Amino acid sequence: MLEIDKLSLNIPDTTKPRVIIVGGGFGGINLTKKLAGKDFQVVMFDIQNYHGFWPLLYQVATAGLEPDSIAEPIRKMFGSDEIEDFHFRHVRVTSIDPATKTVKTLIGDIKYDYVVIATGTKSNYFGNDQIKLNSFPLKRVTDALNLRSQFLQCFEQANMIIDPETRQSLLNFVIVGGGPTGVELAGALAEMRKYILPTDYPGLDFNKMNIYLVEGLDRVLPPMSPQASEKTYKYLNKMGIQIRLNTLVESYDGHTVTFKGGEQIKAHTLIWAAGVTGAVVDGLPVQSVERGKILVDRYNGVLGCEGVYAIGDVALMKTDKYPKGHPGVAQPAIQQGKLLAKNLKRKIRNESLEEFEYFDKGSLAIIGRNRAVADLPGNIHLGGFLAWVTWLFVHIMYLIGFRNKLVVLSNWLYKFFTYENGTRLIIRPFVRKGDRASEDFIEKFRIE
Amino acid sequence: MLEIDKLSLNIPDTTKPRVIIVGGGFGGINLTKKLAGKDFQVVMFDIQNYHGFWPLLYQVATAGLEPDSIAEPIRKMFGSDEIEDFHFRHVRVTSIDPATKTVKTLIGDIKYDYVVIATGTKSNYFGNDQIKLNSFPLKRVTDALNLRSQFLQCFEQANMIIDPETRQSLLNFVIVGGGPTGVELAGALAEMRKYILPTDYPGLDFNKMNIYLVEGLDRVLPPMSPQASEKTYKYLNKMGIQIRLNTLVESYDGHTVTFKGGEQIKAHTLIWAAGVTGAVVDGLPVQSVERGKILVDRYNGVLGCEGVYAIGDVALMKTDKYPKGHPGVAQPAIQQGKLLAKNLKRKIRNESLEEFEYFDKGSLAIIGRNRAVADLPGNIHLGGFLAWVTWLFVHIMYLIGFRNKLVVLSNWLYKFFTYENGTRLIIRPFVRKGDRASEDFIEKFRIE
Numbered sequence: 028m029l030e031i032d033k034l035s036l037n038i039p040d041t042t043k044p045r046v047i048i049v050g051g052g053f054g055g056i057n058l059t060k061k062l063a064g065k066d067f068q069v070v071m072f073d074i075q076n077y078h079g080f081w082p083l084l085y086q087v088a089t090a091g092l093e094p095d096s097i098a099e100p101i102r103k104m105f106g107s108d109e110i111e112d113f114h115f116r117h118v119r120v121t122s123i124d125p126a127t128k129t130v131k132t133l134i135g136d137i138k139y140d141y142v143v144i145a146t147g148t149k150s151n152y153f154g155n156d157q158i159k160l161n162s163f164p165l166k167r168v169t170d171a172l173n174l175r176s177q178f179l180q181c182f183e184q185a186n187m188i189i190d191p192e193t194r195q196s197l198l199n200f201v202i203v204g205g206g207p208t209g210v211e212l213a214g215a216l217a218e219m220r221k222y223i224l225p226t227d228y229p230g231l232d233f234n235k236m237n238i239y240l241v242e243g244l245d246r247v248l249p250p251m252s253p254q255a256s257e258k259t260y261k262y263l264n265k266m267g268i269q270i271r272l273n274t275l276v277e278s279y280d281g282h283t284v285t286f287k288g289g290e291q292i293k294a295h296t297l298i299w300a301a302g303v304t305g306a307v308v309d310g311l312p313v314q315s316v317e318r319g320k321i322l323v324d325r326y327n328g329v330l331g332c333e334g335v336y337a338i339g340d341v342a343l344m345k346t347d348k349y350p351k352g353h354p355g356v357a358q359p360a361i362q363q364g365k366l367l368a369k370n371l372k373r374k375i376r377n378e379s380l381e382e383f384e385y386f387d388k389g390s391l392a393i394i395g396r397n398r399a400v401a402d403l404p405g406n407i408h409l410g411g412f413l414a415w416v417t418w419l420f421v422h423i424m425y426l427i428g429f430r431n432k433l434v435v436l437s438n439w440l441y442k443f444f445t446y447e448n449g450t451r452l453i454i455r456p457f458v459r460k461g462d463r464a465s466e467d468f469i470e471k472f473r474i475e
Numbered sequence: 476m477l478e479i480d481k482l483s484l485n486i487p488d489t490t491k492p493r494v495i496i497v498g499g500g501f502g503g504i505n506l507t508k509k510l511a512g513k514d515f516q517v518v519m520f521d522i523q524n525y526h527g528f529w530p531l532l533y534q535v536a537t538a539g540l541e542p543d544s545i546a547e548p549i550r551k552m553f554g555s556d557e558i559e560d561f562h563f564r565h566v567r568v569t570s571i572d573p574a575t576k577t578v579k580t581l582i583g584d585i586k587y588d589y590v591v592i593a594t595g596t597k598s599n600y601f602g603n604d605q606i607k608l609n610s611f612p613l614k615r616v617t618d619a620l621n622l623r624s625q626f627l628q629c630f631e632q633a634n635m636i637i638d639p640e641t642r643q644s645l646l647n648f649v650i651v652g653g654g655p656t657g658v659e660l661a662g663a664l665a666e667m668r669k670y671i672l673p674t675d676y677p678g679l680d681f682n683k684m685n686i687y688l689v690e691g692l693d694r695v696l697p698p699m700s701p702q703a704s705e706k707t708y709k710y711l712n713k714m715g716i717q718i719r720l721n722t723l724v725e726s727y728d729g730h731t732v733t734f735k736g737g738e739q740i741k742a743h744t745l746i747w748a749a750g751v752t753g754a755v756v757d758g759l760p761v762q763s764v765e766r767g768k769i770l771v772d773r774y775n776g777v778l779g780c781e782g783v784y785a786i787g788d789v790a791l792m793k794t795d796k797y798p799k800g801h802p803g804v805a806q807p808a809i810q811q812g813k814l815l816a817k818n819l820k821r822k823i824r825n826e827s828l829e830e831f832e833y834f835d836k837g838s839l840a841i842i843g844r845n846r847a848v849a850d851l852p853g854n855i856h857l858g859g860f861l862a863w864v865t866w867l868f869v870h871i872m873y874l875i876g877f878r879n880k881l882v883v884l885s886n887w888l889y890k891f892f893t894y895e896n897g898t899r900l901i902i903r904p905f906v907r908k909g910d911r912a913s914e915d916f917i918e919k920f921r922i923e
Contacts, residue, residue, distance in 0.1 A: 034635045037678070076627065076901045093541040098636045100675075100899040107677035114678075117631040117901070133634065168900065179524065183565040187582065227548075229555035230485070230562075437881060451548040452616065453524045453565070 034134040038114050043066040044375055047130050047137065048294045049120050049308060050145035051078045054339030054360035057363065058143060061368030063110040066375060069141075070114045072132065076100055079168060080426055082357065083435070085208060087171035089178070089215040090451045091111050096425070096434045122310035131310075141371060144321060144329075144337040145364070148303035148355065151319070161281040162299040165208055174298065176453045178216075181295055183235045184455075186228050196293040201284050204300035205242030206250065207392045210259060211242045212298065214394040227451070236380040239292065241271045243301070248400070250354055251390050254408040255400040262394040275299070305341040308393040318345055320352065325382040327367050338363040342381065353385050356420040357425070364385060391418045484854065486562050489516040492588040492823055495578050497568050497756060499526045499549045502808035503593035508889045509816030511558040511634035512551030514823060518562045518587075520580065524548055527616060527696050528874055530805065533656060535619035537626070537663040545874070546907045561675070571779040572760035579758075589819060592769060592777075593812070594783040596803065599755070599767070608746040609729040613656055622746065626664075629743055631901075632723045634676050644682040644741040648917045649732050650884040651724050652748035653690030654698065655840045658707060660746065661688045665714040675899070696848070698802055701837050702856040704849040710842040751803065752787040765791055769802065773830040783836070785813040792831065801833050805873070810834060829857040839866045878894045 034254070044067055048055045051073040059290050062069050066255060067407075067441045072250065074109065077098040088091040122131045129136050149165055152159040164170050178200075185197040200216060216238050225233050239249070240263065241315045246256040247263065250458055263270055275287040284292045304319035315330050320343035322330050327342060329335040339360030342350045353359035370380045389403040398415035401407075407416060419439065426432050492515055496503045499521040525546040534540040555562045570579045570593070577584050593868050598614055600607040610616050611625060626648075633645040650657045664686050673681050688695070689709065694704040695711065697717065703798060711718055723735040724745075730742045752767035763770050763778050768791035770778050775790060777783040787808030791800045801807035811831055818828045837851040839862065849855075849864035857865060867887065874880050 033638050033641050034632060035637050037635050037637075076631065076899070092901055093543045098900055102675040104900060106674035108674050116635065117628075117633070119772065180565075183524065184482060187485050189483050189485075189568070190481050193481050226554035226556050227550040342664045433885060434882065437885065451524070451551060452542055453548055 034118075036116055036118070036135045036137050038070055038116070038137060039068075039287070041112070042139040043068045043112070045070060046371065047072070047139040047142045048145055048337075049123075049130070049143065050071075050306075050341075051075070051083075051115075052145055052147045052360060053147035053357045054147075055143070055360045056101075057364035058107060058338065058350065058368050059110070059113065059147065059364075061365050063105075063112075063113070064372075068112045069110070070116070070137065071105075071346065072102065072115070072118055072120050073252055074119050074131070076102065076117050077166070077168075078104060079243075081166075081423075082432075083324045083426075084165060084168070087168065087221055088165060088174040088212065088385065090175050091433060092438055094172065096431055096438065098168055099431060106192070119307060122303065123308050123335065124310050125312075125335055128293055128334060130332045139334065139445040141334050142307050143327075143333070143334065143367065144341055145339050145360070146308060147340045149306045149376055150299060151302040151304040153302065155278070156337055158276065158279050158297075158299060159188065161279050162203075162297045164299055165212065167304075171233065175451075177296055179407050179453050180218075182224065182231065185458055186231055187332065190390075192293065194465040195235060196282065198231075198233075199239070199292060199294035199296070201241060201279075201292060201294045202298045202300060203238045203297060204242045204302065205240055205244070205270070207248065208310065209242070210263065210392055210394060212300065212397070213238050213263060213268045213463075214266065217268055218395050221269075222449075223401075225388070226304060230343040239294075239383040240268050241273060241276060241286075241301075243272050243273065243275050245272050247272070250356075250407055251392065252261040252402045253411075255390075255392070255402050258400050258408075258410040259392065259394060261400045264401075266395060280426055283426065303340070306341075307341060309334070314442070325385060326370055327363055336367060339369055346385075349385065354390070356390065358388055359385055360369050360464050373460065391421060393458055394420045405466060482587050484564055484566070484580065484583045486518055486564070487516075489560070490635075490680075491516045491560070493518060493608040494819065495520070495522075495585065495590045496593055497571075497578070497591065498595060498754075498789075499523070499563075500529075500593055500595045500787060500808060501805045502595075502695060502812040503591070504549075505812035506593065506786065506816050507553060507558070507561065508592060509813050510753040510819065511553075511561070512820075513559075514820055516562070517558070518564070518585065519549065519567050520552075520564050520566055520578070521549065522565070522567050523615070523765075524550065524563075524565045525616075526552060528806065528870075528879075529614075529869065530614070530655070530828060531621050531874075532613060533660040533663055535616065536613060536622040536660065537667055539663065540625050540883060540886055542620065544879055544886065546616055546877045548877060568756060571756050571783065573760075573783055575682075576782060581765075587782065589686055589782050591775075591815065592756050592783070592789055593662065593787050593808070594756060594789050595808075596788045597754045598747060599750040599752040600747065601750065603726070605729050606724065607744075607818055608650070609727050610745045611659065614751075623746045623899075625744055625897065626667075627899055627901050630672065630676055630679065634678050640741065643683060644730065645743050646679075646681075647687070647742035647744070648685065649687045649689060649727075649740060649745045650748060651689045651745060652750065653688055653695040653718070653720070653854040654748065655691070655696065656748040657746075657909055658840055658842060660748065661686050661711060661716045662714065662775060662846070663874035665711075665716055666843050668715075676905050685718045686740075687719060688716050688769060689722050689724060689734075689749075691723050692722070693720050694830070695720070696840055698804075699840065700850045700856055703838075703840070703850050703858075706848050706856075707840065710846045710848075714843060731800045751788070755789060761781070774818055774828050775811055775831060781799070784815060785911065786815055794833075802838070804838065806836055807833055839865045845918065870883055 029119050046069050048065045048071045056078050075120050077100045080097040083097045085402045101115050118132050150164045170455050181197045188194045196427050245405050248260050277287045278285045279297050319392045321337035323344050324336050325341045393399040397412045399418040401409040401414040494517050500613045501902045504526050524597045525548045528545040531545045551615050566580050583618050598612045611622050630738050633642050636642040696704045697705050725735045726733045769785040770817045771785050771792050772791045775784045775786050792844045841847040847866040849857040849862040
């Protein structure tokens, strides 16, 4: 069905400067919006045909939201009635050649005047291929759907198992990484355990379901304030989540988690939310990549590569205030995308450019029903219900698309008043790469 | 991850009569609801963990609705707070042994007092394995998601193809089967072509997108009235759908559709909605199966097998009014499920049983925005906007679950006023069994 050798990028020639954007995340989307007009031809490449609101991905994994609530097709955002001379191509970029100003893709090359790398991050397994093979990532819509089916299948099987040790392993969920993803996922699982699962599986004893949250540093939510970390720890603790601080995972073979120091836990499910690294595109000079990210100046220009830019999570901009770069959240990407659009417009008019200055709007994390933490500008630290309402408001505000806001809001209200999650459908038979039983599974337990 | 050898059905012993229901479709669900009480232990097996509202499946395929809008988890419907002594097991039934009153599953056997086969239908390829391998079915949620990704990938590729012949093949969609599924899918595709796709793909000429609807008989919607067929033909025609009546497909290799008579169409996508056959469970005596269905008496009892029942689409009940059996729609299944529950209760009290009499509430099909056809009792035949409103009302009414109704209604209203479908996300890399390019696809175009 795929006709790779017959495909070409098929992008019209233009006399306008061509901006190529690699990646439709927060950075790429905001850049595109602001570039719209008559000045440029804009070309976007992504291997997904949608922009995702990743801060809510954990809700897809825990059956609270469906994918369409947190993702918006790129072509829908930038349809021909919205932006002219915009060209989306659902294809993988293989490398960039700054010498010839060319972007190379699987199906052909294209010249650029400006290229913006906005590829974000990918999971970092720190070289541990065994963990990569056997764990569940939570970076994409498909990951979240896999994880949802995995959770539900674990409960279905725990309900039918004879051997108590295997049952316990099916009911042990180990989340590695105490950042926002790990914390929010742990909280959502704990709420499922309390409000949903005992009714769904009356034959199972959910006192035996364990949620482990494993963090290598000495506090949860390390990117946030110590106050937020402390509150979060208390909330998680109260919700019955087993928190292991200063703990590193050494190995996981799909059945046994081994921590550094030797302690072991049997678990059928390990979620890897322990780290990310920049999804750097090939072809850049070695000296422009540092610690897996692309070094950029205050205008997001890649050092030593004229016309090449990087924004958002894949970029590393060292400033006096942020000597190690900006936090890996949506706001720097959004703000850099918007500013870069302005600067590119200035550039073609030979106007002077504006340096990027990060405006910190604060950070938020949700732990459960009525419970969240917020660090706001001016050293304000909120907790509890007030932070939760702030969290709701901010997330609804930033969600793309009117329809998504409506669907998410109605889902949340429904959930809030009924304690009932939306959907618990097992629709993905493939669960993880290292799953040796998956062929057997498809044959015998096939669901399609 | 799957521990087949360690699993057991794990269903508690009981002194009450045990009713085993195979299948959570319209029949099984309604039977369960009415059986609830203190009289029986009810055990349900299904290979899906949800009940689907299949009449709306085509809307999932055409990116109008998400799966959770048309599917409800069985455990959510029959949670421990709703029904006691109900046991759902997400496992495949392999056969039934009427001699020993045993249901056999992949992970163990279980005795029954009554067993009800409510397995519905499966696609019928009339022995043509080539078509089975290369075509897309539309029977399950996963089929609909596959088909949605296929549609979108065809447009993405058509937008990037050099060769005009291959482009045309990507833009040819052949729907085989002019029943409700085929008609409704064709209508929804035509609406996408008119309202959505030209904005999403400004580079593509959608006058060249062809939707073929192929039917072996001499009219579309053969189960409905001639009036409905005639109106539907007119509507489809006006929407630019190419209808081929009295036409049979001889072969399809994934690229070329060959009709009986020799005519050929190049098409990357063929949807098989041409026929179904009963999903008969193994182990029944040969004489109780006729034309792929299970012969039952007026009480839905399987002839010659005491304690074995079949309801809905898998059952064949010949009556004076319906000498060839009842229509393959939801209503006979619902009504048989409800009546069988009553009769089983009567049976254990030694009361006399009630014969099944089908109450025809009418049939409906939707062709597009504002256009539907309805055959109502009393020989009333509606068309156009009135039938469309009836269709909306009936489908919302019958949709399971308050939340689903809300989501579907808000989606429809949104779509009605904006001409905008909800979601066009490509989330399934595997498209069909015979797709030789799929490994290549995953490697090169992988989306997860």
